Amino acid sequence: MDLRRAAPATAALLALTTACTGGTVQGTPGASGLRDPYFPKAGNGGYDVTHYGLKLDYAPGTGELSGTAEITATAGQDLSAFNLDLEGMEVESVRVDGKGARFNRVGQELTVRPSDELTKGRTFRTVVRYSGTPRSIEDPDGSEEGWIETDDGAVAVGEPQGSMAWFPGNHHPSDKAAYDVEIAVPKGYEAVSNGVLKSRTDRDGHTVFRWHSPEPMAGYLATLAIGKYAVTASRTASGLPVLTAVRPEEAADSAAALKRIPEVVDWGTRRFGPYPFSATGAIVEDDGTLGYALETQSRPIFSGAPDTELLVHEMAHQWFGNSVSPRSWRDMWLNEGFATYAEWLWAEEHGGPSAEKRFRTFYDEDTDADPEADGSYWAFPPADPPGAEHISDSPVYYRGAMVLHRIRQEVGDEAFFALVRGWAAAHRHGNADTKEFTAYAERQTGKDLSGIWETWLYGDGKPEE
Incomplete structure (x- = not known):
């Protein structure tokens, strides 16, 4: 964010707040963005959200969504005003701790001015009533996210910014919270979200679903899928x-992979440590609905039937990306490098090529062995994508995985797998960045790994052997 451009708006807001409080202002407005290196407007400063309570009603025939969002947060400073991210939709009212609050909209920013100043450390509840026709959001790389209409309903996906299309919040991965989602849809429709289904109730021609996610979740991992799905419930051997x-239409082709969910979760638990959430599963949309799969928390979404390798990738994200979330979008390789390497580990242990062979295939650019080994991953260092449109490019995935394999080569299997499990445990349900990872890796293994960081993580071009 250009602070010089933000200054006039901030000054005007301070002047307005001063006028409304008789000239005595102790607090200041929270920042309207967290200055993420790739999405500077994402998120908001001055407070930390601990819980979202969403009550929604969706009409598939018209595409209309009405909602009430109750957001529980703690002030990180004395606040005279604060912002929420919300793209589109019409805001009908805002209340803070039961009192009406003034608000205004500029772009994705919903600025809220509570009637009483919020002192640092105070827990407060903001209730936003809103409605309208939610829409999709185009990513810098041209893909669509947000609220995606389907033939008979909709699916909400949020990486990296799409969740602001369907509910107001602090939509940056560094602010995680628990969620309760209540959604009413016409009878005959299913409505699936994250976490555990607490109840399903029919009333007045509608079905109301209540979903509970007690573990902290970044906003981009929240999902909601509405339509006529075939829903199956079961438990793993451990009771999850x-x-x-x-x-x-996707049921037959999906059956083989989805049947392996308990097996994949158990395998991940052995490799990465205890599964971090209170539920698991999957949502499978029609082929072409999204054009990508997404690791939505506890219940990944697939656009078309997944194969086992893709299932492993998205399930690995439950540890790496969802439980240990990026501190900023620059740290995406910590999500995708780990999930890609999990594919290599699964293959190594289930009759496929070893991780060493996969590493060699990609280093040698052997497209006969793997069509993805085309050398595109040398375009930039995985820890430093050149722009927001590149945070999901192949260097983040494949060269990210190669960084992890280089660590394994350097320290040996015992130390490497202890590092992986330790990293997942040390930052469970939290956030971490690349510098924290490199420091942890050296501390955990007792090795100087600076050569790997300089050459593989931050170096330009194809490293020399």
């Missing part, structure tokens, strides 16, 4: 609830 929602 498993719920899958599959488009009928």
